[in-house]
Amino acid sequence: MSLKDSHSVLEVKDLSIGYFLKKKQILISKEINFTVPKGELVSIVGINGIGKSTLLRTLANMQPALNGIVHLNNKNISDYSSFQLANTISIVLTEAPSSKNLSVLELISLGRNPYTNWIGTLSENDKKIIQNAINITEIEDLVNYKCMELSDGQLQRVMIARALAQDTPFILLDEPTTHLDIYHRAYLLKLLKKLAVEKQKTIIFSTQEIDLAIQVSNKMIVMTTDKVHFDQPDKLIELGCFNTLFPSETIQFNKDMKRFVLRD
């Protein structure tokens, strides 16, 4: 049974994240527990520097966990070979592609890299998957553009299309809504929702857009200094989690409006 046929699920138990600095362990967050089934959209929110990116990097095995377990389909993530991992998780990072000279089509087709032969020849099936990725992200008009000619919102969609072309059950995105205006933020989150529902992708993204994330996510990971909460948005609101996110003298979460409001 291949990985894709099995019931894709991400399981995190007692995870501690952080990094090593001169052999000293720097702990960023601990006691992280959650389980994400297939086809769910999960957002990670929290104040700057709380460890959202570190958590995503740990989930993608880009850096080791300090402690605890990350299981993908009942298998420890560190036991995955680099090919299996490329086959299971695709990422969209905050960093722009290094080469600004890449055309959109070239960039998206790079997503097929794990599957092509030694010289990178694309099969008809590869081309079909690339075209599907282009269609679902609605960037048909952009394929002949160079990266340097794209706006932030367009580039973000192109990077998501590349992740889709990689054809993995999991997609992790680090702050995909940064630098976008409210229309493009909403558009992008709706796109992620569509991918989770229609393509049954398991999508985890970090964001500063708490109001929008509450509306769109199946579950949310709320990172605070004391505790990492994980639940459905409505239940997190009931628990009053969002009020513990930021120092409360400036803004406060309004339960009825489901959003933050300024304090006088």
Place this chain on the structure above:
Amino acid sequence: METQHTYRTHFIILTLLVVLFFFINISLGTVSIPIKEVFFSLLGGEAIKSSWQFIILEYRLPKAITAILVGGGLAVSGLIMQTLFRNPLAGPFVLGLSSGASLGVALLILGAGVFGGTLGGFLLGPWSLVIASALGSFLVLLAVLAVTFKVKDTMTILIIGLMFGSVTSAVVSVLSYFSNAEQLQQFVFWSFGTLGNVSWNGILILFICVLIGLLICLSSIKSLNALLLGENYAKSMGVNLKKATLLIIIATSLLAGGITAFAGPIAFVGLAVPHLTRQYFTTSNHFILLPAVFLSGGILMLFCDTVAQLPFSNFTLPINAITSLFGAPVVIWLLVRKRKLLF
């Protein structure tokens, strides 16, 4: 990687240009030989004067072949350096490979005085230059490799390469200060670069170096393409970063080290040709860029060599001066016109 065009006409034109410049290069030189006789000699016939035949077969033909190997090899090493370091200003010089070669040759020529007369005389055979320069590049390469395993950041490696270059040129300065005029002249001539001193045996060794370097590049096409997105993305697509980096650096040192050993340090080809090639091949796909850059480098080198030998005169200019005179304005023009060098 899916690319919009196959660039078939581009490749046909480039190949024709290589052939054209190859024959122009062979036809022109200090001694004027009728074109008919040139072709006659090349095809194995006997020219009217046996000296003409000798000049064509033993001097101009190997020089033209060397020019293609040197130009193409340096240009390809520049291309893969720019991708590996994700820096449009990277080239074979930046890693300090040619500085290492210079140091090796400087130690050999200028240090000969220090080691005394007999030993010095023995050391200065024609092969010892090649060995010293190859050894110099290889040692710098080993140092760079050691750093690569310790430091992850490619920017840092780039800066360390520049520092290697500074240190070696300082050592060369000190050595020059203590050496006599004759030795200094010999070193200066080597540093001018030359294509004409390579024998058929030398060409065989150069060809093997360039061929292995190119084959490694060919095997790295996928990693090179993935690296265009950055290290993190490349890794997420299953690229073994350490292995890919190691292979690319070995390929560069084989190409740049081998070429510098035979032809001396030749500037700007590695930096300018990839950028020039991107002007008419508007793709980032290395599958297309690698052969395109190799052919373009060969054309440029044949052209520079033709200019350097100042046809119909008795002078031959240093090839390094010609490539710099041509290369530096090209880079400036690209910077001014495009505002930014992209890779």
